[in-house]
Amino acid sequence: MTAHMLRVNGIGKDYPRDGGVFTAIDELTFAVDEGELLCLVGPSGCGKTTLLRCVAGLLEPTRGEAVVDGKPVSGPPDGTAVVFQEYGRSLFPWMRVGANVDLPLRRLGLSRAQRAERVAEALAMVDLGGFARSYPWQLSGGMQQRVAIARAIAYRPRLLLMDEPFAAVDAQTRADLEDLIRDLWGKLGITIVFITHDIDESVYLGQRVIVLSSPPTTTRAEITVDLGDERDQIATRSDPEFVKLRARVWGEIQAAKQAKPTDTTEKD
Numbered sequence: 001m002t003a004h005m006l007r008v009n010g011i012g013k014d015y016p017r018d019g020g021v022f023t024a025i026d027e028l029t030f031a032v033d034e035g036e037l038l039c040l041v042g043p044s045g046c047g048k049t050t051l052l053r054c055v056a057g058l059l060e061p062t063r064g065e066a067v068v069d070g071k072p073v074s075g076p077p078d079g080t081a082v083v084f085q086e087y088g089r090s091l092f093p094w095m096r097v098g099a100n101v102d103l104p105l106r107r108l109g110l111s112r113a114q115r116a117e118r119v120a121e122a123l124a125m126v127d128l129g130g131f132a133r134s135y136p137w138q139l140s141g142g143m144q145q146r147v148a149i150a151r152a153i154a155y156r157p158r159l160l161l162m163d164e165p166f167a168a169v170d171a172q173t174r175a176d177l178e179d180l181i182r183d184l185w186g187k188l189g190i191t192i193v194f195i196t197h198d199i200d201e202s203v204y205l206g207q208r209v210i211v212l213s214s215p216p217t218t219t220r221a222e223i224t225v226d227l228g229d230e231r232d233q234i235a236t237r238s239d240p241e242f243v244k245l246r247a248r249v250w251g252e253i254q255a256a257k258q259a260k261p262t263d264t265t266e267k268d
């Protein structure tokens with residue numbers, strides 16, 4: 001049996017609002033297998049970022065817990081890296097690309113040579129081998145996001161959390177970055193939880209898609225993506241199974257927007 005890399009056990013989050021309490025997440029429970037590529041999709045404001053922050057140990061849930069690699073999360077978990085949407089804010093503009101990728105490695109107790117090897121390897125994997133000495137602001141948005149991805153993989157995480165990482169780049173760059181993620185996932189065998197509000201992206205990337213409801217958020221549906229591991233921007237997206245799956249996710253999201261909070265979860 002495959003081990004769970006991540007378990008989300010009854011996580012809920014309340015925020016103070018207008019002198020009262022706003023339940024952003026009511027109750028979320030799901031598990032992610034080791035080596036799985038899972039996409040989480042849901043309507044705007046459904047608490048995707050809140051959930052990811054709870055899993056990454058950056059925010060304390062009001063209820064429930066996240067368990068990464070068998071350990072309850074109480075701070076940033078070992079072996080976990082995060083890629084955020086805003087690459088412009090996650091890279092340090094005064095540090096060269098190589099130094100940005102190197103930064104998180106400094107707490108791993110590696111030698112300078114080992115770190116340099118990891119930085120070079122990670123930059124080569126995202127096709128930025130010649131850019132170690134450039135500054136982030138000299139690169140395009142898509143290239144900067146590849147630096148952020150290189151920084152995450154240089155850390156050699158077992159779990160990679162991605163929060164709408166391609167929302168701010170143009171469509172062509174986005175397609176290239178999607179293929180890069182699938183390629184890295186295939187090569188590195190890591191577990192990826194990918195958050196997106198883009199239905200097509202969730203089906204194209206994921207082995208499984210979890211659809212979240214509107215707040216107070218619960219799991220609306222869990223959908224297995226039976227498209228095989230070889231995906232291609234043209235062939236996969238015109239595959240009748242892809243078209244069927246995207247229609248199903250779309251339907252679930254529309255229903256989630258209209259549903260009453262008491263609706264029960266549907267499972268595949």
Ligand SMILES: Nc1ncnc2c1ncn2[C@@H]1O[C@H](COP(=O)(O)OP(=O)(O)OP(=O)(O)O)[C@@H](O)[C@H]1O
Binds near residue numbers: 050
């Ligand atoms: N620190 C906070 N204080 C109060 N309310 C918050 C806070 N952070 C988030 N919220 C609210 O909780 C809800 C979920 O927010 P969150 O950013 O997690 O959703 P999201 O699904 O990532 O949104 P989007 O799709 O727009 O990026 C929203 O209604 C938001 O206004």
